[in-house]
Structure formats: structure tokens, C-alpha cells
Amino acid sequence: xxxxxxxxxxxxxxxxxxxxxxxxxxxxxxxxxxxxxxxxxxxxxxxxxxxxxxxxxxxxxxxxxxxxxxxxxxxxxxxxxxxxxxxxxxxxxxxxxxxxxxxxxxxxxxxxxxxxxxxxxxxxxxxxxxxxxxxxxxxxxxxxxxxxxxxxxxxxxxxxxxxxxxxxxxxxxxxxxxxxxxxxxxxxxxxxxxxxxxxxxxxxxxxxxxxxxxxxxxxxxxxxxxxxxxxxxxxxxxxxxxxxxxxxxxxxxxxxxxxxxxxxxxxxxxxxxxxxxxxxxxxxxxxxxxxxxxxxxxxxxxxxxxxxxxxxxxxxxxxxxxxxxxxxxxxxxxxxxxxxxxxxxxxxxxxxxxxxxxxxxxxxxxxxxxxxxxx
Ligand code: SF4
Numbered sequence: 001x002x003x004x005x006x007x008x009x010x011x012x013x014x015x016x017x018x019x020x021x022x023x024x025x026x027x028x029x030x031x032x033x034x035x036x037x038x039x040x041x042x043x044x045x046x047x048x049x050x051x052x053x054x055x056x057x058x059x060x061x062x063x064x065x066x067x068x069x070x071x072x073x074x075x076x077x078x079x080x081x082x083x084x085x086x087x088x089x090x091x092x093x094x095x096x097x098x099x100x101x102x103x104x105x106x107x108x109x110x111x112x113x114x115x116x117x118x119x120x121x122x123x124x125x126x127x128x129x130x131x132x133x134x135x136x137x138x139x140x141x142x143x144x145x146x147x148x149x150x151x152x153x154x155x156x157x158x159x160x161x162x163x164x165x166x167x168x169x170x171x172x173x174x175x176x177x178x179x180x181x182x183x184x185x186x187x188x189x190x191x192x193x194x195x196x197x198x199x200x201x202x203x204x205x206x207x208x209x210x211x212x213x214x215x216x217x218x219x220x221x222x223x224x225x226x227x228x229x230x231x232x233x234x235x236x237x238x239x240x241x242x243x244x245x246x247x248x249x250x251x252x253x254x255x256x257x258x259x260x261x262x263x264x265x266x267x268x269x270x271x272x273x274x275x276x277x278x279x280x281x282x283x284x285x286x287x288x289x290x291x292x293x294x295x296x297x298x299x300x301x302x303x304x305x306x307x308x309x310x311x312x313x314x315x316x317x318x319x320x321x322x323x324x325x326x327x328x329x330x331x332x333x334x335x336x337x338x339x340x341x342x343x344x345x346x347x348x349x350x351x352x353x354x355x356x357x358x359x360x361x362x363x364x365x366x367x368x369x370x371x372x373x374x375x
Contacts, residue, residue, distance in 0.1 A: 009065040010039055011137030013183045014190075024064070027057055033189060035061070040190025043144050045069045070141040075149065082336030083153060085146065089114070089138060093131055095168055097142045100335050101154055107162040108146045112139060112178050113169025118203050120237045122226070122268055125168045127304045133174040139181035143191070164199045166222070171200050172208035179212075182219060195219050201266065206243040206251045213255045221255055222264040222295075223248070227274045228282035236274065249286055262291040269315055270299050271308035280321035293328040300334060 012020060014036050021032035034053050038044040045068065047053070047061035073094065074086040083099040098109040114131030116123070147160050163185070165171040171178045178200065185193040201222035202209060212221070227233035233240035240248075252263055265287065269275045287294070298315050299307050310318075315331060322329045 008135055008137050009035075009067060010140060011135045011177070011180065011184070013180060014187055025057060025060055031057060036187070037189055039067065040140070040184060040187065041192075043148070070138060070145055072145055072149075077153075078336040080335055081154075083149065084336060085142075085149060087138075087142065087145065089134075095134065095138070095142070097146055097167055098336060099146055099150055099153070099160075101150075101158070104158075105161040106150050106154060106158055107164060108143060108150070108160045109164050109167045110139060110142045110146070111167035111169055112165055112171040112174045116169045117173060118170050118237070118239050120203060120224075120226075120239075122236060122270060122299055122305050122307055124302045124304055128168075133177055134169070136177040136180035136184060139177060140184050140191075143185060143193075160193075162197045162199070163193065164201060164222070166199070166201045170203055170205065172202045172205040172212065175208050175211065179215060182217060186217060196261075199264065201264075203237055203239050204243050204248045205239070206247050209248075209251045209255060218256070218258060218261075220261070220264065221252070222266055223252060224266045224268070225283070225286075226266070226268045226270075228279040228286065232274055236270065245286065253290065257291055262293050265292055265294045266297060267294060268297045268299050269310040269318065271310040271314075273307065275310040275314045275318055277317060277321055280318045281325075284322055284325040284327065287327065288325075293330065294322055295330050295332050297332045298334070 009017070009020075014032065017036050018029045018032040021027045021035065022029065025031070031053065035050065038050045038053070044050055047058045047065065047067065050058055050061075053061070068090070071088040072085060073088040076084045076086075078084070081101045085097045085099070087095050087097065089095065093114040095111040095114055097111060100107045100109065111134065113133055115128035116125045117130035119126045143160065143163060150158050150160055165178065182195065182198060182200075185191050185198070186195045195217045196219075199220040199222050200212065201224060203224045209221070212219070224237070225233075227236050227240070227245075230240060230244045233245060243251075255263065257263070265283075267274075267283065283294070296315060296319055298310050298312075301307075301309055319329045319331055
């Protein structure tokens with residue numbers, strides 16, 4: 001246990017840290033509580049500064065526990081105040097996180113994996129393929145680094161008010177570490193982040209949606225829907241071949257929601273692909289009777305996907321068609337697109353081949369030449 005814990009101390013929940021402190025350091029549970037508070041409430045990145053921890057324990061901790069923070073490799077600032085942070089992991093991988101200020105709120109979009117295995121054809125991250133899962137320590141670290149940067153960028157009083165797992169990766173494909181990160185972030189003795197302000201967004205991993213619903217905490221659930229029929233969704237999101245729309249909707253309907261909570265459906269509008277009025281009517285049929293809201297996201301172009309941004313009037317007509325059928329529907333403002341921080345663009349800049357052109361879409365299930373397909 002000590003070898004694993006050595007580099008992953010920040011990724012242990014309090015009960016896990018208590019067990020580690022007792023078995024590895026031969027110390028008491030209250031020492032674990034002190035250490036937990038230092039790491040997760042104060043943001044300590046070394047044992048030396050944990051002043052109320054006994055000196056010998058600090059020295060031992062410094063020897064065997066790695067509390068090195070994620071390296072902030074690059075921060076890009078958008079004209080609209082959005083900040084994209086690129087982190088370098090201990091094994092030299094890059095992950096991205098985005099800070100989005102809005103009024104007195106700051107939302108942080110965090111990554112759960114290096115790259116992604118799911119291969120959604122509109123998404124820049126998909127072109128990276130799957131690197132590896134992030135550990136819970138790397139997930140919470142994005143939040144701590146993000147919080148520090150938010151204070152620096154937007155003022156001392158500004159806090160991260162919302163966390164969304166919508167960065168690189170499919171969070172439910174890294175279930176164990178995402179759930180552990182949620183437990184750590186929401187622990188009252190640590191950062192004490194409200195689980196009601198955490199959103200887990202999934203492309204539709206049906207068994208994991210059910211599992212998430214059985215956890216003893218409740219986070220917000222967002223579903224990346226992006227098509228109104230299986231034929232189109234099979235192409236836009238190949239995960240649909242495994243868990244088609246009917247199964248997905250069935251799982252969402254069973255997801256336990258507290259009173260006045262709702263499921264958020266994300267719908268990336270791809271010009272000429274899924275943005276017709278017929279699509280809107282089918283979406284309304286699918287979502288009928290569900291406590292939900294719909295976010296429409298006009299696709300953010302990048303050269304690695306064969307799509308076009310939808311026309312403005314089609315976006316408005318799509319919204320209107322759903323609203324007329326009683327749904328709360330928002331057109332998500334594009335944020336940070338000048339720094340490739342907008343939805344679906346993470347990792348785009350690094351990948352963009354010189355002189356690349358965007359090929360026309362064929363609903364054939366095949367990715368355009370030059371893109372890497374991950375099984
Ligand atoms: S949209 Fe999300 S799930 Fe799909 S490939 Fe991109 S990161 Fe992965």
C-alpha cells in the first residue's frame with residue numbers, strides 16, 4: 001500500500017488516508033485528519049508547512065509521500081476572460097482544464113482522462129485516442145490549481161462555483177477515480193465543495209449511469225445526446241452502437257433525482273446533420289415527461305472533424321420547436337473559442353495539421369482520412 005500511496009496521497013479519501021496513516025506511519029486517525037485538512041482545505045503541496053503535524057511525522061511524510069502539484073504548463077487567456085490551463089502530468093502527458101467566468105460565478109471544466117477512447121466524430125479530444133485514466137489526485141489537483149488561478153485572475157474573492165466533468169475524457173469510463181475525486185472534493189473537512197454544483201457529463205455509458213445513481217451522493221447528470229435517431233448517433237457518437245438511444249433514455253429515466261433537480265441534455269448542433277426541425281420534434285418525443293433542460297451547442301469548428309457550424313436561424317428554430325413543446329432550452333454561448341477552449345475543442349490546437357482542410361461529412365461511420373480511430 002505504501003508504494004501506491006506514496007505518489008497518490010492527494011487521491012485518497014479521508015477513510016483511505018486514515019488507514020494509510022495508521023498502517024504506514026503507525027500514527028493515529030486524527031493525524032490523518034490534520035494531513036487531509038492541509039492537503040484539501042489549505043492546498044499544501046509539501047509536508048514541511050503542515051505546522052500542527054508532529055515534526056517526526058512531517059519528516060517521515062516528506063520522505064514517503066509525493067505531494068508535488070501538477071505542473072501548470074501553459075495558460076491561455078481568451079478575449080472573453082475564459083482561461084485554458086494546460087497541465088503536464090508526472091509522466092509527461094498533457095491535460096487541459098478551462099475556467100469560465102460568468103457574472104459572479106466561475107465554472108471550471110475538468111478532464112478525467114488523457115485523451116479519450118470514445119471517438120465521437122465531432123470532438124477534437126477524440127483525435128488524441130486514449131492515453132490513460134487520470135488518478136483522483138490528478139483530478140482534484142486540477143481544481144486546486146484552477147482555484148488558485150481563478151483568485152489570481154478574477155480577484156481574491158472569486159471562488160470556483162461549479163465543476164463540470166466536460167473536459168478531456170469520458171468521466172464514467174474512469175468511474176473509480178472520478179467518484180473518489182468527488183468524495184474528496186465534497187468532504188467537509190477538505191474543500192467542502194457542494195455535490196449539487198458538480199456535473200458529470202457522459203456520452204451514454206448505460207451501466208455506469210445506473211451505478212452513479214446508486215452512490216450515496218448526488219451529482220448533476222448531463223447527457224451528451226447530439227442526435228435524435230440511432231442511425232445518426234451511431235456515426236456522431238459510436239458508443240451508440242453499444243448502448244442505443246432507447247437504452248440510454250431508459251437508464252436516465254431510472255436515475256434518482258432529488259426534488260427540483262433535472263437532467264441536462266447537451267446537444268451539439270452539426271450543420272445539416274442533426275439540426276433539422278424533424279430532429280427537434282424527435283428529441284422532444286424522446287425527452288417527454290423527463291425533468292430536464294436542454295443545452296444547444298452550435299458546433300465549434302476545428303479542422304479535425306468533418307462538420308459545419310449550423311446556420312443561426314436553424315439553431316433558433318430548433319430551440320423554438322423544443323420550447324413550444326414545453327422544454328427549457330438554452331443556446332450555450334460559445335466561450336473561449338479563440339483559444340480552442342470551447343466545447344469539443346480541447347487539444348485541437350496541438351493536433352491541427354498544417355494546411356488541413358475540413359472534408360465533407362458522409363454518414364458512413366468512417367472517420368475522414370488522417371484521423372486516428374481507436375477501438
Ligand atoms: S465528446 Fe467527450 S466522450 Fe466523446 S470523444 Fe470527446 S471527450 Fe470523449
